[in-house]
Amino acid sequence: MDKEMRELKVTAIENGTVIDHIPANNVFKVIRILNLENNQHQVLFGDNLDSHKYGKKGIIKVSNTFFVPDEINKIALVAPTATLIVIKDFKVADKSKVEVPNQILKIVKCFNPGCITNHENISTRFTVIDKNDLKLQCHYCEKITAKNNIVFV
Amino acid sequence: MKDKSLISITDFSKEEYIQILDIAADFENNPNQKLLLDHVVATLFFEPSTRTRLSFETAANRLGARVVGFSDTGSTSVQKGESLKDTIIMVSGYADIIVMRHPREGAARWASEVSSVPVINAGDGANQHPTQCLLDMYTIRQTQGKLENLNIAFVGDLKYGRTVHSLVQAMCNFNATFHLVSPQELKLPSSSKMYIKEANLEYFQYTELADVIPFADIIYMTRIQKERFHDPIEYEKVKNSYVLDRGMLTNCKPNMKILHPLPRINEISIDVDDTPQAYYFKQAENGVYVRQALLAAIAGVK
Numbered sequence A: 001m002d003k004e005m006r007e008l009k010v011t012a013i014e015n016g017t018v019i020d021h022i023p024a025n026n027v028f029k030v031i032r033i034l035n036l037e038n039n040q041h042q043v044l045f046g047d048n049l050d051s052h053k054y055g056k057k058g059i060i061k062v063s064n065t066f067f068v069p070d071e072i073n074k075i076a077l078v079a080p081t082a083t084l085i086v087i088k089d090f091k092v093a094d095k096s097k098v099e100v101p102n103q104i105l106k107i108v109k110c111f112n113p114g115c116i117t118n119h120e121n122i123s124t125r126f127t128v129i130d131k132n133d134l135k136l137q138c139h140y141c142e143k144i145t146a147k148n149n150i151v152f153v
Numbered sequence B: 001m002k003d004k005s006l007i008s009i010t011d012f013s014k015e016e017y018i019q020i021l022d023i024a025a026d027f028e029n030n031p032n033q034k035l036l037l038d039h040v041v042a043t044l045f046f047e048p049s050t051r052t053r054l055s056f057e058t059a060a061n062r063l064g065a066r067v068v069g070f071s072d073t074g075s076t077s078v079q080k081g082e083s084l085k086d087t088i089i090m091v092s093g094y095a096d097i098i099v100m101r102h103p104r105e106g107a108a109r110w111a112s113e114v115s116s117v118p119v120i121n122a123g124d125g126a127n128q129h130p131t132q133c134l135l136d137m138y139t140i141r142q143t144q145g146k147l148e149n150l151n152i153a154f155v156g157d158l159k160y161g162r163t164v165h166s167l168v169q170a171m172c173n174f175n176a177t178f179h180l181v182s183p184q185e186l187k188l189p190s191s192s193k194m195y196i197k198e199a200n201l202e203y204f205q206y207t208e209l210a211d212v213i214p215f216a217d218i219i220y221m222t223r224i225q226k227e228r229f230h231d232p233i234e235y236e237k238v239k240n241s242y243v244l245d246r247g248m249l250t251n252c253k254p255n256m257k258i259l260h261p262l263p264r265i266n267e268i269s270i271d272v273d274d275t276p277q278a279y280y281f282k283q284a285e286n287g288v289y290v291r292q293a294l295l296a297a298i299a300g301v302k
Helices: A002-011 A027-033 A069-078 B015-030 B050-061 B084-092 B107-114 B130-144 B164-176 B190-198 B233-236 B279-298
Strands: A015-021 A043-051 A055-063 A085-087 A091-095 A104-107 A127-128 A135-138 A144-146 B042-045 B066-070 B097-102 B117-122 B153-154 B177-181 B203-206 B217-219 B258-259
Touching: A002 B015, A015 A027, A027 A043, A027 A055, A027 A069, A069 A104, A085 A144, A091 B130, B015 B130, B015 B279, B042 B050, B042 B084, B050 B066, B050 B097, B050 B117, B050 B130, B050 B279, B097 B107, B097 B279, B107 B117, B117 B130, B117 B279, B130 B164, B130 B217, B130 B258, B130 B279, B153 B164, B164 B190
Parallel strands: B042 B066, B042 B097, B097 B117, B153 B177, B153 B217, B177 B203, B217 B258
Antiparallel strands: A015 A055, A015 A085, A043 A055, A085 A091, A104 A127, A127 A135, A135 A144
16 A cells, blocks of 8 residues: 555656645544645545654645645644645655744634634634644633644634 | 833833833822823723723823723624724724723734724733733832732632732742642642743642731732632632631731732621731722823823
8 A cells, every 4th residue: 555655656646735744644634624625636645654754654645736835834733744745747846844833823713712813803823832732822812722622714 | 111002911021010110109199190181091891890990090080181981882883793893993093092891802902903002901801901910019019118029829719810810920020939829629720830930939839828827928819709610519618718807817927918909709808908917909099000100101101
């Protein structure tokens, strides 16, 4: 399976994005966050593949789709180890590790039901106070949204 | 501090706080200074408050400013579904400074971002109430002659009391030692203890109020609210366990003063009111001087 996937990774995409090194079992989260269910292009994925680096990993390949920074930040929140590979004409055009940013804008809902952002039309804004354990402090209510409570807008 | 909003205790530096306290002392000596004759202060209270609103409005009046606003949303267009953003943009076209209280956490920060005039947070839900913190600091300094190196006891609901959280955070700048007296279920949250640890200061936790009386410089009492308990039996068990009465004060330090953000229910027995330790009514009065200082500093006249 792993071998097959690796071959696909090289051959299947002419243009598009490969998201590699997704933590095992988080592939479906990434698919949901990026709304790939509704993507009209070819989407291939594998989960629990053998990885030299991480033991097990997931991978997603999306044809003719390139992600904007907001989407990349979303990936970083559920797949902090992921590598983003941009493919153009079957070649690696760009390769980068996703990174949890210092600020998270617009994409996460504040966990605090009493927060003003859950009652008015306001773009949310968080400061990442812990990148490893993922703790986000709301710019408005100052409460902390922890890893397990992260919900995307 | 001219044109600066005050939303959170962290918005002003230690030096700026001290400056406000110094200006407040000047207003205490000479409260009627018509420095804001050409100013309009809007007091927008999206939830009711007695002390904070009256204290702000008294402060504005003593400075000669005109006050507009509302004390609940019943008769305003908020009832018609107007957004906070729209209300604030509109009022910032009318007034020079906005003072606001709102039941939602983060409302004041949001308001300061859409307002064209400075916003003073008079309480946003369970989040911040920075002017209460300033008047607490003012009162502590007034009673002890200093802010540094004090033993401060906090008593009652340390979990939900926003005044406690802000004051703990502020006093971490002044080498305080914290004595935390509360029932198990209302202990100071770890987010507040984090500030104490980061400042390399010490805190001690107690369940008996009598334990801290002999060495405290300040005893900061708070109200234990019934609605904070999931189990009504638990409330009944603790509701009378943190009541301070006159008889308990026999072995306190001579400089010890009792503070309370008010309203009090039964946690300070009325026989304490005429002891030399009772300072909570003076503390409430100090709120006017501190708010005068803040309004004057933000308006740029002090």
